[in-house]
Amino acid sequence: MIDAGATWTDERVELLKKLWTDGLSASQIAAELGNVTRNAVIGKVHRLGLSGRAKDAKPAASTATARPRKATRAPSAPAPLPPQPHPNNVVVAPIALQPVTQEPSVYIEDDLAVPVSERVTIMDLRESMCRWPMGDPTKPEFRFCGARSITGLPYCTHHARVAYQPVADRKRDRRLARA
Structure with missing residues (x-):
């Protein structure tokens, strides 16, 4: 070790x-x-503009001795649950999961919501007017x-x-997006 x-x-x-x-980490x-x-160490490395370092500090292993990577596959669907016994000796089958369907989104066209006569340029825009941009700037x-x-918001009710x-x-x- 060098005199510190x-x-x-x-x-x-x-x-x-x-x-x-040689590929040592900043902590090492x-x-x-x-x-x-x-x-x-990190600050000095950046000030010196150092780059081009080895991938790791371990000696490079030959590709023949390297362990092959395990093949990955997509996760499979969960196995269906077997029917569960009911306290009254009635067999109750689980309800099959249905895919979540999202209600179709209804987009009100901006052109339909705001009459052309109410639209204003940036020069005509006032504090009490809706600032919703319409069209290509x-x-x-x-x-x-x-x-x-x-009052207190930049937009109209719509x-x-x-x-x-x-x-x-x-x-x-x-929650729906994660499901």
Whole structure:
């Protein structure tokens, strides 16, 4: 081990470079250098612009002696449950799981919800107007909704329903997505 100083001496930097290219982790290098933290090693590596390190600190094993990877397969469906006895000696078969079908989403077209006469450009937009963007911002036809906004919100009633979803609905949608 090298004499641990409080600064990065040329000798310590050279050892750091060697250990880094040998593939040692920052923690291992810090332990080898002594009197330096893992984060200090990482910072010095970045300041030195070091890259191109070995994949791991272990000696490279030949491909012939390396253990082959286990083939993976997709998980299978759960096995069906056998009928369960009922306390009254009635055999009750479990109900087969049905795939979850989501109600078709109904999207109200923005064009149908807001009359063209209410739409405004950015220059005509006022504090009490709905700021819902409509169309492609790169096109000259781009406008904002312009309908009367809800007090304290940037959107009208229609667009607030689209923009703000109640927490209960978000949690339900998250559970359905995981199933």
